Amino acid sequence: MKEIKFNVNGKTHKLNIKEDERLVDTLRNRLGLTGVKEGCSEGECGACTVIMDGETVTSCTVLTFQAKDSEIITIEGINGENKIHPIQKAFLDEGAVQCGFCTPGMILSAKVLLDKNPEPTREEARKAISGNLCRCTGYNKIVDAIIKASKYLKREGN
Amino acid sequence: MNLEVYNPKNTEEVLDLLNSYKRDAKLIAGGTDLVLDLREKKIKPKAIIDISNLDELKYIKKDDNYIEIGACTTFTDIEKSEILTDNLKGLKKAASEVGSPQIRNRGTIGGNICNASPAADIVPPLLSLDATVVIKSKENIREVSLEKIFLNKGKIDIKEDEMVSSVKFKNIKGKLGFYKLGLRKALAISKIATAIYIEKEDNICKEIRIGNGALGRHGLRERKVEDYLINKEINEAIIEASATLLSGEIEKRLKGRSSLEFKKEAVKGTFKKAFKDAL
Secondary structure, three states: OEEEEEEEOOEEEEEEEOOOOEHHHHHHHHOOOOOOOOOOOOOOOOOOEEEEOOEEEEOOOOEHHHHOOOEEEOHHHOOOOOOOOHHHHHHHHOOOOOOOOOHHHHHHHHHHHHHHOOOOOHHHHHHHOOOOOOOOOOOHHHHHHHHHHHHHHHHHOO | OOOEEEOOOOHHHHHHHHHHHHHHEEEEOOOOOHHHHHHOOOOOOOEEEEOOOOHHHOOEEEOOOEEEEEOOOEHHHHHHOOOOOHHHHHHHHHHHOOOOHHHHHHOEHHHHHHHOOOOOOOHHHHHHOOOEEEEEOOOOEEEEEHHHHEEEOOEEOOOOOOEEEEEEEEOOOOEEEEEEEOOOOOOOOOOEEEEEEEEEEOOEEEEEEEEEEOOOOOOEEOHHHHHHHOOOEOOHHHHHHHHHHHHHHHHHHOOOOOOHHHHHHHHHHHHHHHHHHOO
């Protein structure tokens, strides 16, 4: 076992982990953050996307010991507990969620985009979610939701 | 399983660890290949050494002669670099078409070279730039031409106590073009990737280097086509004739492979697109 310290959703955690443990397993099984979904397990589908030090990563291709001292945000921490984030509201309003499996990763990819580029074009929104596969929606409603989210965030003055 | 993991703070510590573990250690940077190999038990190292947080190997710098890129520089860093100017757009384009944003945020130039996939995206443009790989061990530092480093699919000429520390290439006068043929826009593994560097004077081809990916056991240069093009005037007919010549080369190289029929035709298109991208 190896002891590591890192910050997840604003809280510092000190954990004993297996040496070859993947970040997706630590987040789901040790911290109960089951909003992190495991799909393909090979960095292709983006369901396990989390934000690590400000950038999206697929948590199935990161070993937890590599995340030492890093700051991680999962869907559970996107806006504090039990409070809906404007991007989440936009996804609901636009009907951008069907089965929901890709949604946490989609929203986190959208968040990093909007943090850096508050008024993205549809093309930029598509590029930002190009690493998140959705088999239900055909993507259009997700792109609509991201554009709407940028307006919600602007109104909020974020 | 007795596995130790390490978070060294600098290259020196990495080289010390490699020196003591030798072949039992694996370096991990982006992990986009290694984590899968671990899970599938294709590899069973005794030590895994994390270099993804080694800031001293994350840089792109330029001096009067060379541009040098640190081994742990990510594809996202390359895609966004302002040091890599417009005539090097083929390199940025190759980086920007790797996998997905998430993979580009983690995957590194050093990892892409060391894993030696036949379809490694960043290899063709680096071959066309005639890049040199800087390799360090505890006692030694050596430089090898990228073209000479590949031994086979998945295998490069690096000793067990060595690590790739950077890649460098001479400042260029001409332009680097790139075209990747994949099955879709994102998350595609290259079916064919072609990078072409051209230096021309009065429309005469004075220098040309062609790097191909996914058309052999590893990325390679297309010398026959280069020799054909040198000192020729660049026009449609010459580009067409070169594409046909290249197709013939591919036919010989991929003989007996199921992908041959597709690739010998498709390579003409990728070649022409990369060529025009370099003009």
